[in-house]
Amino acid sequence: MYGKGASQLLKELSSSEPGQLKNFNTDIFEEVIKECITHHLALQSLMRKIQEEGLDIQTTRNADHFGAVIHHLSLMRNKRCLMAYVYHRAEIIQSLRWKVGPVLPEEIQEKLKYSEEEYFRNHSAALMEYISELDLDLTVDMVPPKDPYIQVRVLDDIGFALVGDQSLNLTLHSMHFLKRTDAEQYISQGLMEDLSGS
Amino acid sequence: MAGQSDPHLSVFSAAEVEFLAEDEMVEIVPNMKMGPLNFICGDFGPFRPQIATEVPLWLAVALKKRGKCTIRPPQWLSVEKLTQVLEAERDSPREFQPLPFHYVEISRLLFDHARDDIPDVYMVRSLIEDIRYVRFSKVESGLETISGRTHAVKLKNLSAMEVNIVRPFVVRTLQAFYKHDSPQMIQHPDTAANRPPQVADRGPRRDLRRR
């Protein structure tokens, strides 16, 4: 059936998790490209036939004309789907620069096809150029700032430790007012809990 | 960055709404002496023990966390006022009572960081919960009345957090009606006109033109 592959590509997009990429579906993509070329050949041969029969191509409304229209419309539909597929993936690829950083991890990279990898590099470079012209890093402060200090409770007997520029006795259950950045490593190790902002 | 979602359906994140609320002014009573603070966002202080002064909520919370002040809860955040509001919310099914645009976030921040400064904090907290609940069910029943004929929706006194919650639904619904605007889908004008006034369609109406 005409256009089936193309719609499959789009179904794949809409069934993906938002912002997540699946492997570029080369098989179906190539199939659709082939279908486009077949449509075009059929379209051309129908047009030639109309002309060979000495009919006016502009006004003729016979079976061949309508056949040609169907091929033309199918081709356009395939084009729209192919473009939507690639464009939509390109939008996700743009967002990766913000979410993942300038270097893509292996597991994402292998989902891209070559020209997508190239697009990612080019787009990242464009963004970095803008940021350096602006002289303001836009890749930080992605969420509203919070108080740089937090109240924490110590969950283990850590003892004396150098936290930031002060030496503290981090005994079990003791509470401290620390810089968020200093406390984070303890929190991520489960040695402290964040009491602010409950 | 754009991701896949329509940016329109989630304009502000919860953290961003809270960020905006943190600029609301509150009164604090410092327990220390400190010179004026000349911030980019304005000048505050000087701070003298026991002398009340107005500062943005984020500053109030920061000082409170550092044990430097008590926060005076805003007038509306009291058992007496909130009881009145709750009654009025229940009595008027089509209207929302005037509360600060950020009442949800302000009260939450104060419950989190200054509970000892709020008299009857448990009662106050449960009143806020009740008010939110009543208001939200009003929003829901108001939304049921959106139809293809809704051209402008007036939501007087709806708060920031409430806006954020209903936004995806309202926008999507209005958009869908707009898109599927067809005579079959629109209720008969007479029935629409005879409906009681409601939250969701105080604006003028008419059939959307076919394009």
Place this chain on the structure above:
Amino acid sequence: MASGSEQGLDTATEDYDSLIATTDVELLKQAWRNEKAAPEILQFQASLIQRSREQIQLMEDTVEEFTENGTDPLTVSLYQMDLDRTQFLLRSYLRIRLQKIEKYMIHISRTNELWNRLSEQEQRFAKRCTDDMEKHLKQSVLSRLPYGYQSILKQSISSEEDDMVPEPQLDTFVFCKSKGSVGAFQLDDSGDEIVDLVGDDLYVLRYKSIKALVERGQIDLV
């Protein structure tokens, strides 16, 4: 200005309010909100951004000085928080604009009115983005399609208009709040659609119909 009078006259309060309402941070916040909520890219707030950046720079210097001259950590942390808040607004504002450029680059590049809303740096970014996107689309799709179907703008050679360019939906609905009383306001060209915008009222309206009010600063998107 703050004479310390305790009388709290209405006029004094109003003056104070309008003074507060016009700080650059307040303006930046308004620009940020509007940019976030509007479907299309708005005019770049060049002088406001310039001023905000200068103030941020000054404050960074001040905080550094404080740290060096041993000002008490409490004060320093409070100044740092003020600085962080302004910087977030500035960065987020610039990011939302980039996001819109990324999304509608081709449309923006081809529409003079929109193009002129960008800063020079944004224009250069948009140009590069568009070139990269075009190259990518040509390479992966267009160059492989039959003759007559290779345009990035048109579905086929027989399309009369550019029917392949993603554009923002200007007739989407937005939430907005009027600042003062805007008065009776016409919602559409034909004039049979009037809404009376009273101060502080909250409305859900089609963006297209209030676009001019947003641009003139009479209404805020929320």
